[in-house]
Amino acid sequence: MTTSLPSASAGLGLRRxxxxxxLDAPAGAFDFLECAPDNWIGVGGRHGEALHALSSRHPxxxxxxxxxxxxxxxxxDTFLARTRRFLDRYNVSLYSEHLSYCTDDGHLYDLMPIPFTEEAVHHVAARIRQAQDALGRRIAVENVSYYAAPYQAMDEADFVTAVLEEADCDLLLDVNNIFVNAINHGYDARAFLERMPSARIASYHIAGHYDxxxxxxxxxxxxxxxxDVWSLLSQAYATHGVRPTLLERDFNFPPLADLCAELQRIRxxxxxxxADAAAQAARG
Structure with missing residues (x-):
């Protein structure tokens, strides 16, 4: 598990x-920003200047x-090469992608679920290793939300763990996705969380959802x-340790002060x- 961000850090998604x-946020409002390179590679003009300015101030x-x-x-391969240049240019220490697919003879513009099978484990792990080689760095893959389960010869937790081990990559643990999937597919969110491999967790995502x-x-x-998701994040910290945590917000944007209040709750x-971990360590 590799990241140069402090473990106790709270970030916000960089949205246009x-x-x-x-750009106008006061110092310390957030610890880092996360962007999708797919949406920023090759962007110039005012947006490109804004990205450059923000990257000069924040990880x-x-x-x-x-x-x-x-x-x-x-x-x-062309996209991977362009992504690698983007990551190098902006000194990106943590790059993640989704444990899903989004192409089939063209872009599907959605994140589609993978069958939970041994064959899929080998297939996805090989592609992750290929991507890591092309990018010249370890990557983290995210457990995704899904609404249809095409085939499950193994359960989701076993599938995720098997991919991580065979690919030798990290995990971006999306806490909201665990909660959403647990409700939609009828499993115990806390039990799923407990089964994730602590040593591979590079960071967390947290977000809101629609009921x-x-x-x-x-x-x-x-x-x-x-x-309920805040409670699950607290359990994640207790079980696996504190990691950099990203608040995702993609639309229906409130005032920045409201987002910063959520970041403060993460902090x-x-x-x-x-403090709990330090106390336990002191007790031996």
Whole structure:
């Protein structure tokens, strides 16, 4: 598990609709910013200047959208080369992608679920290793939200762990996705969380979701984080340790002060669990 960010750090997604607010934000409002390189590679003009200005003030992490690690078409070598140049240019210490696929003879513009099979483990792990070689760095893969389960010869936790081990990569643990999937597919979110491999967790994501019904939650990133998800994040810190944590918000943007209040809640949880860990260490 590799990252140069402090373990107790809280970041915010770099979205174009937030650019002016982020540029005007007071020092210390957030510890890092995360962007999708797919949306920024080759961008110039005012947006490119804003990205350059923000990267000169704040650490940048990257979360990809279109690598399609679970797909069957060959990885895009040109895109990987451009991504590597982008990561190098902005000194990105943490690059992550989704444990899913998004291409099939063209871009699907959605994150599609992978069958949970041994064959899929070998297939995806090989593509992750290929991507890591091309990018010249370890990457983290994210457990994704999914609404259809095409085939499950093994359960999700075993599948995720097997991919991580065979690919020898890291995990971006999305806490909201665990909660959403647990409701939608009828499993215990806390038990799933306990089974994740602590040593491979590079960072966490947290976000809001939409309550379609009691048994259907939609991972929208368009609302405040729910109390149940905050509780699950606290358990993640207690179980696996404090890691850099990213607040995802993609639309329905509130004032920046409201987002910073959520970041402060992350920081408070991190401080509590850091203190608990220190106390336990002191007791031997």
């Amino acid at each position: 609709a937030l650019l002016d607010d982020l 940048i992490t990257c979360h990809g959208l279109s690598l399609s690690l679970g797909g069957v078409t060959p990885l895009d 379609e019904s009691d048994d259907l939650k939609v991972d929208t990133h368009g609302a405040p984080v729910r109390d 408070q949880l991190q401080a509590v669990h850091h």
